[in-house]
Structure formats: C-alpha cells, structure tokens
Amino acid sequence: LGRLRLGVADMTILDALSQAFASGKASRTVLEQAYNRSSDLGLLSKRLAAGGIKEIESFKITVGIPVRPMLAERLPDAKEILEKMDGTAAAEYKYDGLRIQAHLSPEGITMFSRRLENITEQFPDVQKLLKQGLGTGEIVLEGETVPVDSATGDLLPFQLVSQRRGRKYELEKTIEEIPVAFFAFDLLFANGTDYTGQPYPKRRGALEKLVRSQYRLGLSRQMVVKSAEQLDDFMQQAIADGCEGLMIKSVGPDSIYKHVQDSLQMRFWIHRRRPSKASGGIGQVQGGPQAR
Template identity: 45%
Template structure:
C-alpha cells in the first residue's frame, strides 16, 4: 500500500471512462472530468491525470514503458480468470478488443467463484484504489532484465484478479496503450480550471504553466494543492523540458516582413534536429522537439554544452546538424537517424559528427528569459556561448528589406539549410512556449527541384581538406558549360562520395591543370584554394537543384539575382570519355530545374518542423 494516506477507488475512474466512451460532446466530457476531479484528493491528482493521459509519467523522463506485449497480456488475463490462453485469444478476436474480452471473462469468473461457497456471497471484494493500480503498473514497467517477463505477468494477473470486470477492461487497455477515451490535454486543463481556477478564464494561466513545465500531472498537483497563485509563479526548471515555440509559414517575403512588424532577425533554418539543451553544473540534458530525452544519442553535444555554455544553470535551444568534418559541408537530417539506430554511440560520433547552431535562450541562472523580447534573449545568448566551430550561434542577419531577406534565403539554401526563419523583434516578441504564432515565420519557398538524374560537371577549382583529409584536397568546385557564351559557370562545391583512393590520387590528377588565377573561361564568385583549368569531367548527383546567390550557372535566368546550384552534391565517378564541352550545359540545368520543380510548400519533416 502507498505511503500516501489519500486515495480513491479506481472504479470512479473506470466509471468516467465508460461514460466518456458513450458521448461525443467535448462539453459533456469536460463536465465528467470536473465531477471526477471533485472527488480526487489533491495528493493523488497527478496520478489520476497520468492515468487519464494513458501514461505513467511524461515521456521526456526517459523512464521505462510498461513493456507488456499482447502475448504477455493474454497470459496475465488467462491466469487471472482461470481460462486457457486460447480462450482469451479467441474471445479477443471475436470482440476486436482485448479489454472487452478481459471484462467478459472477469464477469464469468466472478460468477463462478461466487458459486463455490455460501461465505463468498457475503464477502466484499477488496476495492482497488488509484494508488494500488498506479504503483503496481510502475512495478510492471520497472521490471527489467532476466525473469522480468514472469514478474510482469504475475503482477498484472494479481491486479486483474482484484479488479472488477469494468476496471479490468480499462487496466488492459491502459497496458495495451489503447485507452480509447480520447481525452486531450485541453479538456483536462479546462476541467482543472473549472474546479481549481474559478472557471475557464484561468485556463491560459494553467496552459502557460504546462508549456513551461511539460508535466500536466505536476501542474495539476500544484494547482490542487497550492492554488492558482502558485501556478502563476511556475517558472522554467532545468531538467524539465519547455514546450517549444512554433512558427507559421508564408511564401511571400514582403508579407512575412509585414507580419512581423518590418524589422526582423533572418536566420538559417537548418536541416537538423531541433534540440533544447539544459545545463545544471556539469549535468546536461537534451530534449527533442517532441520533448523526448535524446541525451544518450549526443554525448558529444553534452560535452560541448559543458565546455562552451558559460552558465551554472541554462536552457538554450538550437539545431543539431550532421556535417562532413573533412569538407565542413552540412549533411541532411536523415544522417542523424544513424545516431538513433547505432548501438555503439561512440563509433556513431566518429561516423556521424554534428554541429550545434543555437538560436534562443529560455532560462539563465534563475532568470526566466521566455518573458523577454527576442533582442534581449539573443544578446544574452551571445554572451553565454563560448563559440567554437561545432557549438555556435545560428547564422543570421537583421533587416527590414525584402531583397536582403531573399538574398539571405538563397544563401541559406545554397549552404545546405532548408530555408530561413524570420523572427519579430518588437516589444511583444517573447518566447511563446507551446504556441504557434506570427512572431516566427518559416520561409521555405518552392525554389528547390528534386534531382532524379546525374549531371556531368567540370572541375574548375579545389579546396584544401580538413581533419582526416588534411594535406589533401577535400572538395572540388564544379561548373556547367555555357555553350552560348563558351564559358564554365559554377554549380556546386562537392566533397562527398569520394573514396580514400580517389582523394589520394587527386593531387596527381589535378597537377597538370592547376593555375595561380582563375581561367578566363571560368565565371565564378566563389574563390577556391586552388584554381584548375577546365579539363576534367566528373559525374555528380545531388538531393535537388536549387537557386543560389553564390553560384553563376544560368545566373539571372530563373531569378534575377541567383544561379542554379545542387544541394548535397555527391561525386559518382570520373568521366574521362567526355571533354569539358561535352559536360551538362547551363541551359540543360535550367530545363531540369523547371521540369522537375516540385511544390514543397506543404512538405515538412513531421518530427522536426519548427
């Protein structure tokens, strides 16, 4: 039994769940929750809220899930009701609901057991309580390792044996992760506001507390135990994630600047994983956009935060981006997925290194910065970050001019970013945790065209390598042939796709063609470490064709201040069978871009979109 004195029958919860199943009105649903919360002791309201949410604790705590699959659950039901596993499976299949199967079997087993002796008619069933159910389910979740399956089955069977048929139905559904009552966070907050806040007018205060402290059970307990004034005092807490601020989306740069009030920060929207980094002394936590604890995936980021966040306590937000340490090029989001899948995280760190680009400060040494304007937050962020290549501030500019926004957008795309974020700077530009609004606007226009075929490009320059490629060339500047002007126009800088032997041979391959200055037939804005006479042709593939203010291929043909470039280019092979004039032409790239252009306004990465 719990050390907590306060408790309540879990049957009250089961009754509410059953009644909610039969209604479709959210108002009625809220009224039923209000009735339930009236009967709930403040000491256990957190547990009641968790059970309503179908969880034992917030996901971000990183604690184990219940870890009981259908087969184990069938065994537990069979053990609790005295029937065979085949009988449980058969009934579940016919009803389409393992919870209902448990309910029916419990009804029958209760009837059978009551027919055994006269004494059983007068015996009272031990009433299951919220604490008993919650604590048993916690023990089920915490049972790990050898022999844990048997422990889980015995604990669940014991619980189901004590449960009424109705209680058994909802316990089984809870364990399955299919509670089916459809009670959302908003409905829970409305009910809490009605009971403890004097009405729905208190809802925004409760929601703000929840946005700053992403644990609705904890917020409910503060409200029920200490009142609305205590909820107003809720501040960010290091180690507890803040629900992230979200952005709207527009494709017209003029309209975007108008929406944010004219003056704005324009910053790169990186193609990475949004991360909220918490630091307290030497302890560091990292939470994803969905508030999952992803600290274990990024021990290198933990170390970077320890060494380069100059604060005792801080919560900062940024983007973790994969990159190629030998070329410095950013890599697409998909590269980070290897971090999730690799069991040996230390080898993953070497294979898939990352950079961190920070863009916000939410809390610092006891001060809540979510209530400060963006210029104040950014200024303080600049102060507390000891910038190094792998841990720095996101690239950004401040402007109120449409042409500068557009130019910076194209620069971002050409450097591997997804687009830009435009952020308001006016007096109301606070950090709106958990809210999507017009203070932040994504600009991700349809200036990208999916690349489905390879192209043949000409080497016109080379860049010295870094890291493992030190002392070698790490990347090449590639160009298309403009057959109308008889010049070579740059398209991309390629550093991926080369094998070690390719890199070893590069100095020898390039040596006959190296020059002190740009060849007169090369048109380039980008300056390589070494210029190369246009003679060597290579086959290149990329993720997509895009527009770039940096590259000169077909400059001005699609857009007045941009050329065509390749996002995430990769070397395939040399083409010694082709002369430079046989390379893909600038006009061919324009045609490919226009033919394959796909509207991406509606495309997002579901887990990582801001």
C-alpha cells in the same frame, strides 16, 4: 499523465482544470503558462488541486524539466512575411538538423528532442561541446544539431543525424562516422533569469554573450531584414550553405517565447523552407503551426 489516447487534447484538460479548481477563464492563461514551463499536466493538476491557483502562479522553469517548444507557421512569400512582422524581422538559418533543448547545470546536461523525449545519452559529443562552450551555470537553451563533413566542415542532410537517434551501442563508432555541430538559436533560462517572457532581441543578445563559439559550436547565422529583396537574398544564401530555409522572427516588444497552437499567433516565428524540386517554388503554405 503520459500519452493520452482518449482523444482529449491537453488544452481541453486545462479548460477543465480551470473550471474545477480555479476561477474559470480568468485563470486559464496562468494554467497554460505553467504547463508551458513544466510540460507536465499531472504535476500541474496535483499542485492545483492541493494549493489552488496561487500555487500555480509560482511555477518556474526548472533545469532538467523540458519546456514546451515554440512552433512556427510556413509561409511562401517574403513580402507577406515582412507584413506580418511590421516591416522588420530577424532572419536565421534553418539548419537541416535535429532540434535539441539542452538543460545545463553543475550536475550535468540533459537534452530533449522537439517532442520532449530525453535523448541525452545518444549525443555525448554534443554534451561535450556544450560543456566546453557554456561553462557550469544553470542554462536552458535551444539549438540545432547538424551533421557535418569532418574533412570540409560542410553541412550534411538531416537523414544522417537521424541515424544516430535511438543508438545504444557502438556510440563512439557512430560519433566518428557521423560527426555533428551544434548551432544555438534561443535562450530560455540562464542562472536564475527566465528569458521566455523577454522579447526575442533581448534573448538573442543574452545568448550571444553566453555562448563561446568554437569548433562545431556556435550561434545560428542571423540577419535583420527590412525588405523582401533582403529576405530573398538571404534565403538563397542559406540554401547555398546547405540549410533548408530560414526562420523569420519578430523583433517587436511582444516577441516573447511561448508555445502556441493558434496560427494567428504564429507571426513571431515563421518557417520558410527551401523550394522542393517538384514544385519549383519558394515554399508552400501549410495550415496550422509547424515544427521548427
């Protein structure tokens, strides 16, 4: 359907589709799950109208078609975060870079931004890193592309990698001037297995087995925390290492990967940013879901 400009939200369209072509509220969850896997309301509507809800139940992740990304809520207090996570959570570095959803297949690599824009041609160096570190299977994973100092390996600010967005000319020169590293942080699909319905610890474990870390390619740094003190200490380490904060993820059995817009469901992925110089605090509370 492209970009809607009628003020009608996609969730409203799903509600309408469930009423028109399915069994109403009973089928709403199935429709949303299919939409999350395909990010294409037009395709969803066409197949629903032609084959009914049974056709939609067969929707699977397809390599090359972007999956709607999981979002995060920002919270400022370590104790509050751990309470939401039932006392134990996985804390990961939140790198100051560009979030990329990478789709790998024997035919090639396609990469999408957080807004599901195809940015494949803008980052041939990231394609090369992924080919070297992941092989030739069918894989969908997410990671952060971060600018790095070629001499020291230090992480650099996001503003540098943003200069590479939209470039069509002199790519080789830009790659040399603004080199990047890729840190994988989640696995959605691998060689026939859909990991989005599996708890986060299983996704992370599968990702660790899949990614062969090498120069400028690796996993996001992670630590399992059980106290506010541990979380605060790891937060300070992340900032010292050039990151913008931490991503805090549930390790519970229901910590599946899903795109959510209800902030009450955001407890599985909470984004804790480094303090701004203006506020001097550890972060700020912002309503509603936030991007990673």
